[in-house]
Amino acid sequence: MKSEAVDKTIVVDGVNISYRTSGPVNDRLPLVLVHGTAGNIDSHFGFLFPMMAFRQRVIGINLADPGTETIAIEQFVAQVSAVINAEVPDGAVTLLGYSMGAPIAAKTAHTLGTKVANLILVAGYMKTDTHQKLRGHIWLSLYKEGNPLLKNFMSFNAFSPFHMRSRSLEDMLAGTAKMNVTPFLAKQAELNTRIDVLAECEELQARTLVVGLSDDFSCPKHHSKAMFGTIIHASYTEIATGHAVVHERPAELFYHVNRFCNDPECYPVGKVVPAPKP
Amino acid sequence: MIIDKKIVIIGAGFTGLGTAIKLLKAGQDDFVILERRPDVGGVWLDNNYPGIACDVPSHFYSFSFRLKPDWSKIQSPGGEIQEYLRECAEEEGVMPFIRFNTDMVESRWDATAKYWVIKTSHDTYRCKFLLTGAGHLADEFMPDIAGLDTFPGDVFHSARWDHSIDLNGKRIGVVGSGASAIQIVPEMQKIASELVVFQRSAPYMNIRNDHAYTDAEKRTFERNPEVLEHLRAWIFWFGEEQYAQRRMVPKYIEDAKNVAMAHMENQVADPELRKKLTPTYQIGCKRRLSSSSYYPAVASPNVTVEATALARIEGSKVYGTSGNSYEVDALVFATGFEAVRMPFTKRVFNAEGVSLDEHWDTGMQALDAIAVAGYPNLFVIYGPNTGLGSNSAVYVIEAQVDYVISALEYLEQNQLSVFDAKPAAEEQFMDHIHDVAEGTVWLDGGCRSWYVDERSGRLTVIWPDFPHIFREELSKFRPSVYELSA
Numbered sequence: 001m002k003s004e005a006v007d008k009t010i011v012v013d014g015v016n017i018s019y020r021t022s023g024p025v026n027d028r029l030p031l032v033l034v035h036g037t038a039g040n041i042d043s044h045f046g047f048l049f050p051m052m053a054f055r056q057r058v059i060g061i062n063l064a065d066p067g068t069e070t071i072a073i074e075q076f077v078a079q080v081s082a083v084i085n086a087e088v089p090d091g092a093v094t095l096l097g098y099s100m101g102a103p104i105a106a107k108t109a110h111t112l113g114t115k116v117a118n119l120i121l122v123a124g125y126m127k128t129d130t131h132q133k134l135r136g137h138i139w140l141s142l143y144k145e146g147n148p149l150l151k152n153f154m155s156f157n158a159f160s161p162f163h164m165r166s167r168s169l170e171d172m173l174a175g176t177a178k179m180n181v182t183p184f185l186a187k188q189a190e191l192n193t194r195i196d197v198l199a200e201c202e203e204l205q206a207r208t209l210v211v212g213l214s215d216d217f218s219c220p221k222h223h224s225k226a227m228f229g230t231i232i233h234a235s236y237t238e239i240a241t242g243h244a245v246v247h248e249r250p251a252e253l254f255y256h257v258n259r260f261c262n263d264p265e266c267y268p269v270g271k272v273v274p275a276p277k278p
Numbered sequence: 279m280i281i282d283k284k285i286v287i288i289g290a291g292f293t294g295l296g297t298a299i300k301l302l303k304a305g306q307d308d309f310v311i312l313e314r315r316p317d318v319g320g321v322w323l324d325n326n327y328p329g330i331a332c333d334v335p336s337h338f339y340s341f342s343f344r345l346k347p348d349w350s351k352i353q354s355p356g357g358e359i360q361e362y363l364r365e366c367a368e369e370e371g372v373m374p375f376i377r378f379n380t381d382m383v384e385s386r387w388d389a390t391a392k393y394w395v396i397k398t399s400h401d402t403y404r405c406k407f408l409l410t411g412a413g414h415l416a417d418e419f420m421p422d423i424a425g426l427d428t429f430p431g432d433v434f435h436s437a438r439w440d441h442s443i444d445l446n447g448k449r450i451g452v453v454g455s456g457a458s459a460i461q462i463v464p465e466m467q468k469i470a471s472e473l474v475v476f477q478r479s480a481p482y483m484n485i486r487n488d489h490a491y492t493d494a495e496k497r498t499f500e501r502n503p504e505v506l507e508h509l510r511a512w513i514f515w516f517g518e519e520q521y522a523q524r525r526m527v528p529k530y531i532e533d534a535k536n537v538a539m540a541h542m543e544n545q546v547a548d549p550e551l552r553k554k555l556t557p558t559y560q561i562g563c564k565r566r567l568s569s570s571s572y573y574p575a576v577a578s579p580n581v582t583v584e585a586t587a588l589a590r591i592e593g594s595k596v597y598g599t600s601g602n603s604y605e606v607d608a609l610v611f612a613t614g615f616e617a618v619r620m621p622f623t624k625r626v627f628n629a630e631g632v633s634l635d636e637h638w639d640t641g642m643q644a645l646d647a648i649a650v651a652g653y654p655n656l657f658v659i660y661g662p663n664t665g666l667g668s669n670s671a672v673y674v675i676e677a678q679v680d681y682v683i684s685a686l687e688y689l690e691q692n693q694l695s696v697f698d699a700k701p702a703a704e705e706q707f708m709d710h711i712h713d714v715a716e717g718t719v720w721l722d723g724g725c726r727s728w729y730v731d732e733r734s735g736r737l738t739v740i741w742p743d744f745p746h747i748f749r750e751e752l753s754k755f756r757p758s759v760y761e762l763s764a
Binding site: 042046047050051054162240249250251252254255259275276277278 | 508510512514515518521530673746
């Protein structure tokens, strides 16, 4: 069961993209992980990556600042596509995108066609709506004025009230203080205000598991429900957390990802699969 | 007198009662539960020492099909759990099926007649299916200490607490520093004139997040069942997350260790005592404990931590392996249970007269953690590879009960009456278990624990994967891995 992780880089449009591979090659399709806003392999997949790598091959990507003034989603799609093509030249993959990584993954699946046989979209969205535009407006305004409350605002939107209730205000603020707000993050926040992959989702053919989060204030679950309705071969399940499912309940996310990777038929197309009752 | 039953269940703890309730719900009532004690509760009846409580939150340490909105605390006292089990037995109509004060003396498979013959302290039973629900914590373990017979004072095991003995003002020795000891020691510290704790190895310990539920909270659970289910799920998935630490993912190991060490340093000021209380193995290799009162207790002036095992006894003088000696008036052995070689296995024989204990001479093992090749129609519940390092035992027991029910249904639907694990399938299953166990903290954590069978070095008590994988894979009978006959 032991598996050493290997860190690698690839150059895309003149920028170094770092990624990590681990896990045994077996009859499961390699799982490719695309993180969300403000994340990377360690911060968003610190649980999922190593735990899945005990069961199968996993490839995690650290999205990189392409160096342009603003980011086009196509630039991130190029980064993800390059890693997939380099690491899995033959055969198909399961592609997982979390948060901002979800529309990137959806668009990548559309671009790569049958190369992405299975798709997992966690806390994703297809098109930025007014709720998210307002959140983005507040985010960018706080950033431009250098307001320290920006980190608190991020934390407030990331975690569910239930999760916060089990911690003190001091704990929450201490966790918030560790966040790193960079120009690259600001570019991601700006990109989030103008996402639109609806047309691509309408044409997707990949077998897709959509995971909505019941207390998500960043990407409320109606976005996931819409993805479930839009993507032809989609199934849906829900986890009772805020947006930061990767921190609040990483094991329940693992449960769904592992089951889907092992046998997508556990999630019948067009069906809502209820959360397991322990 | 010989009594015929379809199913005989040994033990009226969580396993026996859970099975009985599910059998009744499935319309099966041709069974009996043999219970050696005068009441239900199993481990929660036997263990009633001062301070006993569960270290899993009660809203998850309970049957999924019998939630209890009014648990008194997050982690309830042992007596309340035993009362819960009695309430389950009474309200689900199980009590008439229990034969109390009835000890299973011997069970033998009759290959010709195709039934089990079970001799008890009263009657003899014949049954098609035998189900053992003795569990890992049914029989106490007493170390063989030289000179114990010379000790003039009171001696008992934590699972056989003698409440008739007044320990107030006495010099007390507690042997052990595991899950029972860390609950007993704070209580003994309050009443002992002097207390010495024999600690073979120091445990890792977290703060005990516990409080009494208010009446309002209990009503909230009662009036909003979904709130209770949400809490239950939250507890479960938090426990599942802890598996990453058992899997030795470095970040999780470091985080867990930091939390435990910070707890100790917050509560223990003396550097010498801290040194004694600092474990020398990887966190999770032995059971992680939780207590907010243990460290303050052992830091009290009337307590000495002897950081070695109890070695020998000369009269009222007890010696650690360090050579240090202490005069004590009473000795409490909090030395755990016969989990690796469960004593009931000496009483279960196959058709050739080989006991399960002999059969498992290099360590216990079972196909799907429930069936043993050569021992037809036997379900061993909460036996090999069923212990959890990071979640509730009741969760595993329920999965195994579902396996039993599905097996009985399959056999009935297909007019079959005998199942026997295919030896090759059992070996294949065990190879898988041992593959998964490699690299876990239980094997690579640098400790000596009761999870590992010393005869083989294999992990035989613990389920080495996520608990939810146990339920995914092992809650349904798999006909293809059994020899089946009419």
